[in-house]
Amino acid sequence: MHIHIFWDSQSPAGLQEPVKRLISSVIGVPATVSENHVRIMGYSLSRRQADATAILDSLHAFKYRQKVTDLVLLVVHQDLFTSNHSFVFGLAREQVGAAVVSSARLDNAYYGKASSDDDLIDRLTKEGAHELGHLFGLAHCNNHECIMFKPDTLDELDGKKKMFCPVCRGQLEARIAAG
Numbered sequence: 001m002h003i004h005i006f007w008d009s010q011s012p013a014g015l016q017e018p019v020k021r022l023i024s025s026v027i028g029v030p031a032t033v034s035e036n037h038v039r040i041m042g043y044s045l046s047r048r049q050a051d052a053t054a055i056l057d058s059l060h061a062f063k064y065r066q067k068v069t070d071l072v073l074l075v076v077h078q079d080l081f082t083s084n085h086s087f088v089f090g091l092a093r094e095q096v097g098a099a100v101v102s103s104a105r106l107d108n109a110y111y112g113k114a115s116s117d118d119d120l121i122d123r124l125t126k127e128g129a130h131e132l133g134h135l136f137g138l139a140h141c142n143n144h145e146c147i148m149f150k151p152d153t154l155d156e157l158d159g160k161k162k163m164f165c166p167v168c169r170g171q172l173e174a175r176i177a178a179g
């Protein structure tokens with residue numbers, strides 16, 4: 001079991017190593033990070049957002065072509081939407097082992113505040129680990145501090161800890177053990 005993180009060229013530079021290390025330690029599975037070579041599809045000029053579903057379609061096709069069987073997490077800088085949500089922090093598709101997260105709304109600059117690498121690393125870790133949790137078959141959790149809690153706001157995301165609650169941890173470890 002291995003996690004591949006694809007880092008889009010315009011995602012926050014210099015953060016990929018700390019984010020990779022933290023995600024790997026939060027989940028308990030080795031991870032590697034590399035430059036992204038998947039085309040970002042589904043960009044809407046009028047919305048200035050990318051369709052997360054279309055990005056997962058591209059990732060799915062890429063994994064199939066390249067015969068990648070490991071889990072893949074793509075980090076992009078474009079703000080994401082889906083047909084059901086005006087924005088999403090990220091989206092996962094368990095059946096194909098692929099997920100995407102956006103740094104757009106995780107940056108203080110989006111809210112008119114000073115950017116902070118520490119905040120971005122913290123939030124990208126939580127969001128990335130959350131979407132990867134879905135790839136391991138985990139559902140949302142009601143524990144506000146758990147990685148699998150679904151945050152609707154940045155404050156809720158910041159209120160989470162970089163860990164799975166005991167219930168989710170148990171499910172995750174069972175899935176990792178099962179391969």
Ligand SMILES: [Zn+2]
Pocket residue numbers: 130131134140150
């Ligand atoms: Zn979720």
Ligand SMILES: [Zn+2]
Pocket residue numbers: 141142143146147148149164165166167168169
């Ligand atoms: Zn939980």
